Amino acid sequence: MATDTPVNPKDTDRARTLAGFAITVLLTSFVAATYGFGFYLFAQIVTDMREDLGFGYTVVGTVTAAGQLGFLLFALLGTWLSTRVGAGYVTIGSAALCGLCLVLVPVTDSIVVIGILLTIMGGTAASVYVPLVEIVGKVIDYRHRGKVLGLISSGTSYGVVVNSLLVPAFVGGGNWRGLWYCVGLGTLMTTAVATFTFLRLGLFRGDDGEPGHAPEQSGERDEPAADSARAGWRMVLVRWVVIVWIIKFLNGFACMPFQNYLSPYLREEQGFDIHSAAQVWGVIGFIGMFAGFAVGWLSDRIGVRTSLLLCYAMFFVSAMLLVLAPVHFLPMVSGVLFALAFYPIYGLVPAYVSKSASGAAATVIFGVTNVTQGLGGIVGNYTAGFLKSATGDFRWYYVVIAATTVVLGFLATRLPREGSPESAVGKQPPPSRVDKDLAHA
DSSP states (O other): OOOOOOOOHHHHHHHHHHHHHHHHHHHHHHHIIIIIITTTHHHHHHHHHHHHHOOOHHHHHHHHHHHHHHHHHHHHHHHHHHHHHOHHHHHHHHHHHHHHHHHHGGGOOOHHHHHHHHHHHHHHHHHTTTTHHHHHHHHSOGGGHHHHHHHHHTHHHHHHHHHHHHHHHHHTTTOHHHHHHHHHHHHHHHHHHHHHHHHHHTTTSOTTSOTTOOOOSSSOEEOOHHHHHHHHHGGGGOHHHHHHHHHHHHHHHHHHHHHHTHHHIIIIISOOOHHHHHHHHHHHHHHHHHHHHHHHHHHHHHOHHHHHHHHHHHHHHHHHHHHHOOOTTHHHHHHHHHHHHHHHHHHHHHHHHHHHBOHHHHHHHHHHHHHHHHHHHHHHHHHHHHHHHHHSOTHHHHHHHHHHHHHHHHHHHTSOOTTSTTTOBSEEOOOSSHHHHHHTO
8 A cells, every 4th residue: 555755854844945046146146137138238338239230319318218117117017917827937037038038139120120029128128027026925935035035136236247248248249130140049049958857846827726826935825816916906905014015216316316326426527537437336236146145144034124224325425425425435335335235125125025925925926116217217316317407416316315214214114014914915734735746747
């Protein structure tokens, strides 16, 4: 008579660790590809593409704006699809679509077609990111989610670094098309590996055999998809969720213009040369490679709320240095503080959501945050441009940024402790099959 083979706890722990490591690497790679390649590569080689294809900066501005619009639309679409077909399908589909668009860009000489492809890639940066909190909630143990999501949020830095290494090799030889092929094929290969991994971990199926809902490993179980999604859309009635949405709006309002206008502010208004401004940006990118993981690790020990307060304090000092003393080495100090705050912030908010909500409800909550962040960036960039036109000085927007960080710090103190009963959304008692499923994954 057949009997069930006992599951060795050590084997279960080993399987859980390997699964967590694989998912972390793959999701970080997806963010690196969709943001670093799909969102920022065009900006790095636009000069060479303009010389070859013959389009002007009006077209560049239009394409960039279209990419932002794609981000907003796909944030909504990704949220809607995740609650219906599952987070795993949306993540893999978004990465594959990004890789396909990357490969198709060098095939055509039509800037209209390229603009459409870049708009879609801008969208995949949102739709690949929206389901991450649900996937991390299924595979990563509760006590490690902060550091994992912090590392994933730094994926943009890794993508930009890869771009910086590849651009001279390809573009220096006049082969900008080969660069698109290279990053596109690399993205598609990573997606293939991720598809196999997701299948092995059951991220395309549910606990009851339905697609898209694998059991959580942290001792939690998702509600049925439809119920969890409806709960997510009703989050407008939950105080802490509204606070998170406002925080993400203000993050976009302050962080995006800080980056966009930093170089013009230093070079045009403060007299720094291009090399000094580039050094500041280089330091920001280098620190961003590690800051997300480091502060995420800290948040797993001292709490997400406290870590957010720390980041907003550094962000405040960074902005005030540019307002009061943008001289000598102080802009570099400002850049260091900005990098230490900026990249972790984009991992801390999903970490808070992942530790406070689960399943499709978490996906809906986080999906809306991406929309509010995009809207905040649009409003912030417009406000910065308006203040520059009205006053002739970018300095005043950095004053606005400093004031915004004070508001953000206050809002962070209004959040309930992550994982507390007050913040819990979409959770049910733990299932009995979790360890067995992971042990055989």
